[in-house]
Amino acid sequence: MKRLSRSVSLKFFIFVLSTMAILLIVLSIFFVTSAKSEYSAYLKDKKQIVMNWFVNFKKELRYSALTLVEKGEIPSGYDLVAVKDGDEDVEILTSELDLQLEEVTRFFNQSDNFFNIDDTIVYFSTFSFDDRSILFGVSFEKDKITELTNYVGQDAIIFLKTKDKLVIPEEFLETGIYVRDIIETQEDAEQLPFTISQNKPFFGLFEPKDIFLVDTLTIGNVDFFILQSQGLLAVLKTRLFPIILILLASVITFSIVFSKSLNNYLSMALNTILKGFSSMRKGKYERVELKSDDELGQIAKDLNNTMGFIEKTQERLKKTNELLRKATIEAQQANKMKSEFLANMSHEMRTPMNAVLGFAELLLSEETNKERRKYLDTIYKSGEHLLDLINDVLDLSKIESGHIEVYKNVFNPRMLINQMVEMYYPMARSKKLHLASNVDENVPEYILGDEFKIKQILTNLISNAIKFTDTGTITILGSYRDGYMIYEVHDTGIGISKKKLDSVFEPFVQIESNMSRRYGGSGLGLAITKRLVNLQKGTISLNSDPGKGTTAVVRIPSEVPSEKELSWSAKDSKENEDIAIMIVGNSEDYFDSLANIFNKLGLKYKIIRDVPLINHYLKQDDYRLIIINNSDLEESERNELFSEKFSSISIPIILIGNSYDNKLPLPEKQFRVIEDFNNEHELMEAVSEFIPNLKPFLTKKAIRVLVVEDNEPNQFLIKKILERAGLHVDVSFNGKEAIKMILDNEYDLVIMDIQMPVVDGYEATRKIRKMGNDIPIIALTAHTMQGDEKKSLEAGCDAYLGKPIKQKELLDIVRSFVDASGRVTRSNKSRLRKNEKNADVTHPASREKRIEIFAENMGISMDEAKTMFEEYGSFLEERIAMLRKFLDKNDFEAIAIEGHSIKGSGTMYSVEEITEAGKKLELFAKKRNKDKVIENINEIERIQKKIWFG
Secondary structure, three states, X not given: OHHHHHHHHHHHHHHHHHHHHHHHHHHHHHHHHHHHHHHHHHHHHHHHHHHHHHHHHHHHHHHHHHHHHHHOOOOOOOOEEEEEEOOOOEEEEEEOOOOOHHHHHHHHHOOOEEEEEOOEXXXXXXXXXXXXXXXXXXXXXXXXXXXXXXXXXXXXXEEEEOOOOEEOOHHHHOOOOOHHHHHHHHHHOOOOOEEEEOOOOHHHXXXXXXXXXXXXXXXXXXXXXXXXXXXXXXXXXXXXXXXXXXXXXXXXXXXXXXXXHHHHHHHHHHHHHHHHHHHHHHOOOOOXXXXXXXXXXXXXXXXXXXXHHHHHHHHHHHHHHHHHHHHHHHHHHHHHHHHHHHHHHHHHHHHHHHHHHHHHHHHHHHOOOHHHHHHHHHHHHHHHHHHHHHHHHHHHHHHHOOOOOOOOEEEOHHHHHHHHHHHHHHHHHHOOOEEEEEEOOOOOOOEEEOHHHHHHHHHHHHHHHHHOOOOOEEEEEEEEEOOEEEEEEEEOOOOOOHHHXXXXXXXXXXXXXXHHHHHOOOOOHHHHHHHHHHHOOOEEEEEEEOOOEEEEEEEEEOEOOOHHHHHHHHHHOOOOOOOOEEEEOOOHHHHHHHHHHHHHHOOOEEEEOOOOHHHHHHHHOOOOEEEEEHHHOOHHHHHHHOOHHHOOOOOOEEEEOOOOHHHOOOOHXXXXXXXXXXXXXXXXHHHHHHOHHHHHHHOOOOXXXXXEOOOHHHHHHHHHHHHHOOOEEEEEOOHHHHHHHXXXXXXXXXXXXXXXXXXOHHHHHHHHHHOOOOOOEEEXXXXXXXXXXXXXXXXXXXXXXXXXXXXXXXHHHHHOOEOOOOOEOOOOOOOOOOOOOOOOOOOOOOHHHHHHHHHHHHOOOHHHHHHHHHHHHHHHHHHHHHHHHHHHOOOHXXXXXXXXXXXXXXXXXXXXXXXXXXXXHHHHHHOOOHHHHHHHHHHXXXXXXXXXXO
16 A cells, blocks of 8 residues: 555655746746846947937037037047148147047047047047037046946946956946956847846855846947846846745655645555455455545445455355256256167157168069059158158267267278269269269379268258259369368359358258248258368368359368378278179169069179160179160160160170070170069179179078167068078077077077177177187167267177168168178188279370260269260359459459369360369469469460360
8 A cells, every 4th residue: 555655645746846846947037038138129229329429429529510510619528639720730729648640630630539649548539510620529438338337327348448458447347347248249140239248156156147238339449248137037037046946845845745744644554455355265254344425435345345245245146056956956857868768769769760761672572563662662752751850860969979989090081082973873863963072183092081971061061052053054173282181062052141041050050931841851960061161170161152153171180191090091991892793774663673683692782774874884883784674775875885885895694584695795794684683593693603602592502690779660570681681690688588598599690789788799798709709790770870880890790780771771781791602600801992093195186085084073964964064164254254344453362263263174074185174273263473363364264165066
């Protein structure tokens, strides 16, 4: 508090002192200025008095001369009186000067001026009356100057100066001023009058000094120096400093006394208030007593009121905290129950869905009535849709509860994007949409990342793009920059307004109220996508223009794997397993029939509805057999099938139907012909010729499988599927019973449900492995989130299958453990397929050739390729116009983005020149090289006109 009070006192002292000093300075300046002005006026009057005195002196001389002429009386009191009559000689009447007659005669002609006669200044003046002239000589010595000084006044002093003589009165000697100083000051002064003062020693500082205002008056050849005394100003200047000191001393004394009292009061008041704050800090809330009506007293009152408010608030807060504590415990219990509920929900909801979908699929494989098949198909698809909605809710719940982890593995991003295109191509084609992809050359062949989650992200984005696009194109782009794998999904759909872009990532939100009714879905897809991206420390952004389309950009940090990581991935990878059979045709009955047969045997197959797509899919995957329903094909498709275009196919073909069979350009050993696809025996005999490892299933070799499942409908379904595939199946209701059955019997394979009573699947598997039994065990669970697979494998399982079970998936995984001889083994090595890339790039000359290559690469018909090629030409035309607009604005950043887009599209449409020009355009735009940018825009326009209009 002392520091505060001292500060206040010091500030007060400085304020008072500054105010007094300014006041004194202003008053001093005012007084001094006023005094100088008055004395200047006095001096001016004194000059006029001197001039009047000299005029009167001259009048007196004239009067004396007139008296001499008229009366003949010689005047007295003059140093020289001489008379001259006409041309006669001069007569000296009176003379106190030592002058010869000739000298006197000369002064008659040089009168009215001052002369130095024997170190005496004499004024000579001549008066003429007819032919008679009278000369007077008057000496101007001290007595004369004293007379003049007295005439002027006591506060003025006058001295006379000629070229070589000074006449100084006695009074001047008393001033203590040196004449030399006055003369030198007068010579240096820029203007008159000027000020001069007495010289005093330092110890005479407080004694008054005479100050004079000096001016000059010149009469003839003599200067009269007039000194006007400024006595009042001298006194003011001399006394002002002591007055200031006295005032300062008074102010200091007052400030000390005042600050002392103020310091005591402030210290007392503030210490009292601080004690109140200290008691608040300690929780005692002791009231402050300060009897004062000033601001400090008001602070003390407010502090007391605050203490009372805090006491009441703390009391309420204690009660609220107690309620909150109880609510928190209840919320934690509820959250725990919710987590347990969701965990059980995954199993309990999927288990009945497993039965619904499984039996629907089983009935579909046996039903021949078209109408009933339609009903069953509706049940199956509705069940799958319901399952998707359930999965979305469960997935979101698990993500929000932090039960999902990121598992990095090595995968091929190009293959992933190709798989996504292949997966969604039928859906896009059903809506007559163009689905295409392009992956930059700088994308590594393999990267480290969570392939499962990235696939889920792309699935959500692509399905949304197809769902909300009625016409146009959907493009999937891949690029790699600065350690990030960038996935882009462009569509030409309905778009989203900017104000609703942020809300689309919220759960259960759809941009319009009628979206759910029109497009379906739970509104969770993008919410899950956003959280999956965040889990991988990535970013997702949406750019959209209503009515024109949307672009989703996902950036995921992705490292390039080391050689060791790459080698281990190659050993464990199963993504390149052969897709065994390609089924080509148009009839749904044909597809359903073959699908049912192959599903029973666990064969992988791909359904192709367009002959031109055969070459496209053959380039993507390794097929071992092609089955073509010749009777289903259109005439144009048959002609294309039997053209030279397919002569290079080295894969065996089974042709169903007998027309055109002799025209197929293949050697006889590479194809077989059967008449009816409904003849299962004939069909499978033909298939087994080209896929030898079908023999164990075809001959129904007794492979024993133990199904461990506590749900009876699921037991029955799995048992039925496996028995139809020729396997011997036993069932068990829990892990404990399964362990006993394995000890008592020899099984080739175990399908183990994870969540069961008594002993669950994890514990049962661990015990089987501890027994030294290496029987293959396939984990079966409704917990299908990633991470469950790892948990199952760590427990000792060999494979993992999620519910609801699909017939094909079940047979696929069982078949993976059966070798060509029909023996079941845990060894299951997959073959790694290499992604070959054509290194030689040429620029086809003709437009038709480009379209043909484009159609072949994309796996589409020539008509579709032509339409898309024309649309691409229009797209380029629009981009060129847009580039020129950006160029006018010098928007090089926008030009670089457009260049990147053009670079990525050229190769896809077999126009490599556009890709090269786009690449250069992007490069020069980033360097802000305007000339090169213009050059490349012109080049793109030239290529566009040449190919599309040339």
